[in-house]
Amino acid sequence: MPVQRPRGSRRRSADQPTRPEGPLPVVVIAGRPNVGKSTLFNRLAGRRIAIVADTPGVTRDRKEVETVLRGRFVRLIDTAGLEEAPPDSLYGRMRASSEGALAQADLVLFCIDARSGITPADEHFATWLRRQDRPVMLVANKAEGRSGAAAAMEAWSLGLGAPVAVSAEHGEGLADLMGEIAERLPPEQPTGTPPDEDALDAEAGEALATPADWDEEGDAPPEIVLPERPPGPLRLAIVGRPNAGKSTLLNRLLGEERMITGPEPGLTRDAVAVQLQDEVGPIELVDTAGLRRKARIDAPLEKMSVSASIEALKMAEIVVLTLDATLGVHEQDLQIARLIEREGRGCVLALNKWDAVEDRNKQRKAIADRIEFSLSQMRGIPVVSFSALTGAGVDKLLPTVRRAHEIWNKRIPTGALNRWFEGALERHQPPLVEGRRLKLRYMTQAKARPPTFILFGTRAEMLPEDYQRYLVNGLRETFGLPGTPIRLLLRGTKNPFGEG
Template sequence: MGTKPIISIVGRPNVGKSTLFNRLVGYRKAITEDTPGVTRDRNYGEFEYDGYYFVLVDTGGFEPAKEEGFFPLMKQQIITSLEESSMVIFVLDGKEGLLPQDREISAGLRKYGKAVFHVVNKVDSRQREWTTAEFYALGVQKFYPVSSLHGLGIEDLLEDIVTQGKQLPGNCRGQIGGQATGDQQPRRIRSTRKPRAEEQEYEEAVEAPAESRIRVAIVGRPNTGKSSITNRLLGADRMIVSEIPGTTRDAIDSKIVFRDKEIILVDTAGLRRKSRIEMKVEGYSVSSALRTIEQADVVNLVIDADEGVSHQDGGIAHVIITRGKGLCLVINKWDLVEGKISRDEYRKLVKEKIPHTGFAPLIFASAKTGKNLFSILDADLRIYNQLKRRIKTASLNKTFHEFFQKQGLSYQQGKQVSILYVNQAKTEPPTFILFANYPELIPEHYKRYLENSIREKYGFLGAPIRLVFKKK
């Protein structure tokens, strides 16, 4: 199996880079909006054409003259992407024509010595192809007039990409999800920290064989340090990190290997209250974060230690739990409050503010110093194992019989209510079916007693539990 070449898409803001990315990758992964600077991070996808496989990178808009705000950060991201790429797609705007920034970008690309495909986007008809004539002033022999939005002219571009790809080492044959180069090659990272005493009972589960890929999401309110955590774990400045809230707008997938498990690490846009979503693109960001939660196995909810736990954190946690995802609470920026408050006191505050997350582990970490960051991945693997944990029916019924003896059900509305049989219907999340003679009469406090008893007996660290009552 050959390695998949990396292709970077570059160009001025708002020329349609993300639309072309989505067209080639085949689904709406990148945010597309008529607002300059929407794509701020490197966004990776994979595509295949004629049996050849490629990694595609959507970069932020390149504004050579701008040195304020996000643009210097975006520029460094683009340079990093160009250095790791085998080919480049330079997107130009067929409606606006050739601009001075295009000339600067073209001149800058020459020094990398990469194969560059000059794509003139927003050419929606054959007649408009005549408008590409002015772009020959760049000294380029071939242009690709396309409409990324409507899919016109894409095949000509893909055929030439494959022709170029055949000349590269590895011949770019393989399968999607196979070996890749650059950031797509899973990084092997290991933690030398020995598990604490309270982790010993989960250690066997961590090392046990599991699924080949575990999807781990990192979510939270804006500016809590999600991207900084991701960058530390990756060992590279993959995400743009800034003190300005809302820097990350797309969900960015990265692959790492930890404890011999392949983890798909996703950094998402910060979740805001609906009242603060003033631009349509911010609405996309929230939707992207919610989709990321849906697609994840385990979700790390990042909380700013200095700001404390907010009502919104509780709302995000509720979404994670109702979706049946594993939950880990990451108290980031702990270096700012350490010495002012103890961990036990902070745990108590968290329990008071968001009591419905009591089953989730708390990791006190600092992206700035790197403290306890690998403990997050340790916890994620333990949580994932608990999500997939299955209890044998015989053992389950014996245990529930002990629960009933310790605290039985009293008469409800003049009827003796009995739970007759229990089995585990599914995992991810662990779901238990309890058959009763009058399931509708079982009070809520008794349901909570049973869930607490299950956790006391079996643990299920970080995993939401479902109890379903049916009539026998």
């Protein structure tokens, strides 16, 4: 039987280029607001990453992605629109973020709107770019059809060379643009050796087992050990309500002003992924837009922001739920935590702005009581208190995340699991159902991420929820699984003396 590849994975084709070792060349898309930079970014990336809307200034924080353009791996960066504004204003902070990206660019794609023609802002920033000592390629976007291509020729007046006419929305001219980008990039670095994914799939096919392969006579199945794939970065998402300090926390972890921050709530509009390295290994860290109650979300742009945040949560391995410690645990925080549990993600509760809490002992007890009462399905969730603004206590967060990741990946030997299971049955017998006692036979761990267990027995599917909670709590306490979601699947066996 062929091995089914996990959902979301992609097979490496024979002619697909191998990622080179070391840093990739950086391609930055820049230009004034509403010229189609994010649409072009999505086209070049080959998938929808940045939020796109017919509203100026949608992009506030720069977004990055690794992609392949004409056989060359590049790090592609989308930036906020370039605007003249005071440095301490929101648009001034957005421009400073864009300038930070341009400073590391190997190639700048200066994007203009061919339909609108050359504006004074285009001329101003073209002059500014010529002084930055960075290779610049002029891209005339929204140049659909013959009239658009003719209008693009007006861009010669900017003094940045021949414009490349494209329509990111309709996909026109992108092949020529990718070819031009590949030609202007620095020489390629040596490549590494790709992992043999076919061999890994063959090993997985030999190791995988389904419930149908297991013994139905009551004997525990052999332990399942899946081969490990090459380690990748830990995928970590930072979520929470607006103005909880998520972007400030990300900046503190990175040690740079990567995300735009300020007193205004809701500054982050899109899910922004960055790379981080701690003493253990790489981390892919995603900052998300604030999640409000559904009834308060009206604007289409905010709906897209919320959708991007939820998608980032689903793709993460561990989620840092960031709370404003001065406000305590809000009902919306609990709703987000329940979503994390339903998606099976590991969770760390981050109490930000702890330096502003007056009575810390009282607040700590109030938060602990609320969590214990309202999040019983995530009992033992790790809590870290800190101040992202001053940095006090932030150093405790990533080690706590690593421990939560280990628990989320934990596997329990089948023998130890069933010895505990026998003791649990002796301490508390299964209840009567329809006047007959359930006969539970054995338990095995089907997978980790999150820990998932299968319980076999006669009419096991009829096991009441309170007894299921008894078993889950016992697993959590005995095998050290605090705070992580635990899945318990029930599999009944056929009665050979029954009907049919």
